[in-house]
Amino acid sequence: EVQLVESGGGLVQPGRSLKLSCVASGFTFNNYWMTWIRQAPGKGLEWVASITNTGGSTYYPDSVKGRFTISRDNAKSTLHLQMNSLRSEDTATYYCTRGRFVYWGQGTLVTVSS
């Protein structure tokens, strides 16, 4: 059974950093692109970052480019999202997804507030 389990969310002050993790199981992790998607409270979905199966290429929207870094540890089947210079508008539930969005984790809530 495919499982994606996110962790690392919490309350953080504006301008600070936070690192999210997603532990994958039930499939060969290094065969798949992985993606982070977020959802602000009561709002729609927004693509945040994607990484190729080898980790050789990464992709971001302009809203997070230069502040967020997606990475992966294929030996540990773990996906990360390093978030720096956090803003109030980054407040959201962050989901880890596999490949072309067929599997999703339960999400981890990040709240950016003073």
Added chain:
Amino acid sequence: DVVMTQTPPSLSVAIGQSVSISCKSSQSLVASDKNTYLNWLLQSPGRSPKRLIYQVSKLDSGVPDRFSGSGSEKDFTLKISRVEAEDLGVYYCLQGTHLPYTFGAGTKLELK
């Protein structure tokens, strides 16, 4: 960026009724490999999103055949025949052809 215009924003339906949701993209979603990466997702209340349909019309495993997707290029439709209570929630279209990937704003399906 590709803008995904999804309508209507909400639908009030009776069980057993059929409904359609439209999603129009600001540019063609046909990729260089000739595939069209248009997905439909359902987010049930309090749950993570779940992909229902990929590449316009292909149903994910376990998705009832009451769901169907159609369309091409820039104009896509999700149809639900004979709505059941478990179908309620928010539906999103998602284009995975062009970076940045973009979503429609969602359609909330509620019981009448």
